[in-house]
Each structure stands twice: as structure tokens, then as C-alpha cells.
Amino acid sequence: xxxxxxxxxxxxxxxxSEEEKRKFGKQLSSILDYVNKLGEVDTKDVEPTSQVxxxxxxxxxxxxxPSLPQEEVLKNxxxxxxxxxxxxxxxxxxxxxxxxxx
Amino acid sequence: MxxxxxxxxxxxxxxxxxxxxxxELTKTCxxxxxxxxxxxxxxxxxxxxxxxxxxxxxDILASQGETWEAKPLLxxxxxxxxxxxxxxxxxxxxxxxxxxxxxxxxxxxxxxLIDAGAVLIGKTNCDAWGHGASTENSDFGAVKNPWDMERxxxxxxxxxxxxxxxxxxxxxxxxxxxxxxxxPSSFCSTAGLKVTYGRVSRYGAIAYASSLDSMGPxxxxxxxxxxxxxxxxxxxxxxxxxxxxxxxxxxxxxxKGTKGLKIGLPKxxxxxxxxxxxxxxxxxxxxxxxxxxxxxxxxxxxxxxxxIATYYIIAPSETSSNLARYxxxxxxxxxxxxxxxxxxxxxxxxxxxxxxxxxxxxxxxxKVRTLVKQDFEKAFTQCDVIIGPVSPTPPFKIGEKVNDPxxxxxxxxxxxxxxxxxxxxxxxxxxxxxxxLPVGFQxxxxxxxxxxxxxxxxxxxxxxxxxxxxPNL
Numbered sequence: 001x002x003x004x005x006x007x008x009x010x011x012x013x014x015x016x017s018e019e020e021k022r023k024f025g026k027q028l029s030s031i032l033d034y035v036n037k038l039g040e041v042d043t044k045d046v047e048p049t050s051q052v053x054x055x056x057x058x059x060x061x062x063x064x065x066p067s068l069p070q071e072e073v074l075k076n077x078x079x080x081x082x083x084x085x086x087x088x089x090x091x092x093x094x095x096x097x098x099x100x101x102x
Numbered sequence: 103m104x105x106x107x108x109x110x111x112x113x114x115x116x117x118x119x120x121x122x123x124x125x126e127l128t129k130t131c132x133x134x135x136x137x138x139x140x141x142x143x144x145x146x147x148x149x150x151x152x153x154x155x156x157x158x159x160x161d162i163l164a165s166q167g168e169t170w171e172a173k174p175l176l177x178x179x180x181x182x183x184x185x186x187x188x189x190x191x192x193x194x195x196x197x198x199x200x201x202x203x204x205x206x207x208x209x210x211x212x213x214x215l216i217d218a219g220a221v222l223i224g225k226t227n228c229d230a231w232g233h234g235a236s237t238e239n240s241d242f243g244a245v246k247n248p249w250d251m252e253r254x255x256x257x258x259x260x261x262x263x264x265x266x267x268x269x270x271x272x273x274x275x276x277x278x279x280x281x282x283x284x285x286p287s288s289f290c291s292t293a294g295l296k297v298t299y300g301r302v303s304r305y306g307a308i309a310y311a312s313s314l315d316s317m318g319p320x321x322x323x324x325x326x327x328x329x330x331x332x333x334x335x336x337x338x339x340x341x342x343x344x345x346x347x348x349x350x351x352x353x354x355x356x357x358k359g360t361k362g363l364k365i366g367l368p369k370x371x372x373x374x375x376x377x378x379x380x381x382x383x384x385x386x387x388x389x390x391x392x393x394x395x396x397x398x399x400x401x402x403x404x405x406x407x408x409x410i411a412t413y414y415i416i417a418p419s420e421t422s423s424n425l426a427r428y429x430x431x432x433x434x435x436x437x438x439x440x441x442x443x444x445x446x447x448x449x450x451x452x453x454x455x456x457x458x459x460x461x462x463x464x465x466x467x468x469k470v471r472t473l474v475k476q477d478f479e480k481a482f483t484q485c486d487v488i489i490g491p492v493s494p495t496p497p498f499k500i501g502e503k504v505n506d507p508x509x510x511x512x513x514x515x516x517x518x519x520x521x522x523x524x525x526x527x528x529x530x531x532x533x534x535x536x537x538x539l540p541v542g543f544q545x546x547x548x549x550x551x552x553x554x555x556x557x558x559x560x561x562x563x564x565x566x567x568x569x570x571x572x573p574n575l
Contacts, residue, residue, distance in 0.1 A: 012452040035411040048468030052524030058342040076433035
């Protein structure tokens, strides 16, 4: 089983070197060969399990509850580099421009 | 006996009798950490200053007559696997992505423990994001096994088990997605409980695989596990998957006997691949329980063979989704900071969920998961509990499996099934190999049967003193 590591890495937004692509490609292929044994199992008419204790549609009252203060939420924004300044602006997270790269 | 060697029960007795203070108790643990951690690498963060402040407050509260009913852990030092959010205290999940992350809120488990008066002394080392069976996948270096420094402590909660077995802490909290509490407990000769999925809140614990993650206590005795579970178990509105089933008073019910108990031994757990010495040690456990009045039943879990394949599709799929939030914008470093194993699991999961492969992998694995769950349900119509090995071998050498991910995954053969079925399992020490390496076993029960497992563990502990043996450090 061969896996397109470049494609999977792109979907997952993981920056990989050529060397990593080679190494992971080999390792992931041997893992996929192993997990493919699931194909032997007859699962006709078997329902999938996603919630193992049988809970369904757990909801809460639609009421406003306290949230974290804005400055707390912004506390873990990355530093901009040399100084202590955080990459935030007017109470928002600053993000890199994405439009020109596509 | 030195103060850091005490169990919770013993520490409470000493504090109550004013034989020592919480500050003294905390100090001996911190001194032990200073002495041994450079070698064992069990802690990523030690919070000495915060610990002394909390311990001092505990001593004042005790002198003012604070009751044990209101604060059952008043002044008792503890450590937590570094996946629990602790406000203002660094929380890394064992990954360089979060090497400078300071949570702004508390995990529910942590909140309940500090509300009970416990004193956090540090955050323990683990495979990054919980991805591993040896703690070698930690971005902060492998944990050494206190019984043999050339060997792994097990994973992913390896730092916690090593800290408990080397008496750096009084008790700990781990997290188990596919064996991460039980495996290190077994490798380090400590007690650990993987609870029923949803028995303990997951809120504020950094997620690995959300449909499998189970929070649980790790300690030096079964009675301590029971006390801790009664504090941390129960419904939490912040975790919709937490169970509203009432948590029991696990300590006071411990004395119930195990007479007439039916113990199932699945033939698939004792076949090829199981080390002879491990098998022998577990059979001795079964004999002991038989002498105490239990009956042995031969059973089968036919899906055992497919456990690892099922787990290594579901867990990486869910982790690829959970780790998508680490974008280097709101917290933590960028995605280039992920280590090798995280990258592997993210890609494996992304692939299994991607267009054209979803039905073949993720959906298929969820269907096989149903079969695993049904196998356990059927087994529990024939027996009350199942006894099995935790790991196929005693602890292996550092470096032995780290370059072959599939070999590392196969270590989880007896543990992942339990997470897939969502049932609880108690891991306890049962002996040592000829080379002096710890061997553990697990008692598995139906969903929400924690009380029964703890009762059996408690009965066993009375006649087996091996859990009291300490590594020579």
C-alpha cells in the first residue's frame, strides 16, 4: 500500500522536508499494510460506533454564561520576535496574510 | 519510612495526628525530585513556589479545624501528566508546540483536586500528545524506568508512573487513550485505573482522540485510587460526554468480598506473543483469587486480532482533527514544531479521513469497534470480570522499538481493546521477571463497574505485598 505523503501533508498543513517525506512514506506504508487486515472482517449490517456509552444529543439550556476576559484569551498569542510584544492588534489575533499565496 | 514514600491514607493519618505539616511533606517530595529527576526525567515542570504557597495555606486551614470531609486531600502533594490545563502553570502535552503555553483556565479534574485541598508539585513527562507506549516520543526526552535506567517507563503517562514508583510524589493523575495509564503502571510497578469512558470529565485535558480519551488516577495503593476516583468522578456540564450516572463512595464499599466472583480468561490474551514470565505471573494472580473464592471461566474475545488495526485508524483520525487547532496563532508554536510521531499520526489520520478513503478506513474501523464492544458485552454475560496481561513483555530497552513505529504499536495489543469498548480496567503490579523487571496485570469489567474492580484489587493487595517493593535508587 503506497501513501501519497505529499498530499496528506498538504491537507494537514504540515511542512515536511524531502527527507521526511521519504522516511514517513516508508513507515506509513507498512502501517497501512498492517491496518488493511480490517478488510477481512465482515461488517455487513454492522452499525458504526462513535459514542461508546450510548449518549445522544446532549444539550444545555441556551443561556449566556461567563466567558474568559479578552486579554486572557489573547495571552498565548505568539511573540512577534525580538521583544515581548504579542502578535495581537486592537483585541484581535494577528494572522499572516493568506490570500496572495493561493 | 520517609514522608515522600507515604500513600495518601498514611499521609492523611500523619497530617491529622500533627506528626508533620503539609509544608514538610511537600518539601520531602520536592527534595526527592531534585535528587532523582535529572536521572529519571519524570517531570517537565516542577512548580516549587506555587506548591509551597498552597501547602502553607493548607497548614493554616488545618490549624483552623478544616475537616477531611470538606477537603479530603488537604495538604497532600501530587503531580499530573502534563496534558491537564493548569491555570498559570506551564502545560506542554510533552510537545515543543506548547513549550511556552500557560493555560488561562483549569481542567475539571485539576479543579476538583485543588478544591479538595491537594498541592500540585509538578507536571509529568509523557509521549507528546499521548502518542506512544514508551515516553520516547516526548519532545522533552525519554523517561527512564526507576527499576532499570536502561529501560522505558512505558507510555504515554510514563513520567507519572516513574514519579510514583520512585516516591517523588504521593499520587498522580494520568490519561489513557489506548493503554497510557495501564502500561506505565505495569512497567513501573504502580497502580493505575482507566475509567469507563465518560466516568471522569475530559474538560481541559488536551485532547488526543476524543472518543477514547479516559482520565484516571495513578497511585501506590488501590485504596488511594478509590479515594481519588470518588473525588474526580461525576457529571461535568463542561464535558457533554461525561456520564450523569452517580459516582459511588468507592472507599467505603471496598470491603465487600469477591466470593462467587466469575473471572473470565480470554484465550486470545494468553496465546502466541505473550512472554512466558508474564503469563506465569498472571496465572499466579488467578490462583490467588481462586483461593479467595473466585471461579475461572474460559472465554473468547474474537476481535482481539483486529484491536490494533482498529485503534490505529480511529485514534490517528481523531488526533489529526484535534491537532488541527495548533496553528501557531492563538497559542503555541507553528506546525513545524510537531515531532515525528505526531506528524506520522496526523498524516495517517488525514489520509484515513480523506475523500475516497473514509469508508475504507474510518467508517470500517468504527464498525469493527462495534464488534469489539459486542465481544465484551457477550463475555460479561459469562463472567463478572476479565483478567489479562497489560503488556506482552516486561519493560523493553530505550531505543529498541523507537525507529519502527509498527513494532511500538504492537505493544498495545492487550490495552487498546478496552478503550474501544469504553470499559474500565484496573492495572496492578503482580510480580517481577527473573531479571527483576516489574510485571503487571489488568482486571477489566463492564462499563461503570469501577467499584467491583477496586474491590477485587483491594482483596488481591491484601495477600500480595509485591506492590510494596521499591526500586533500589
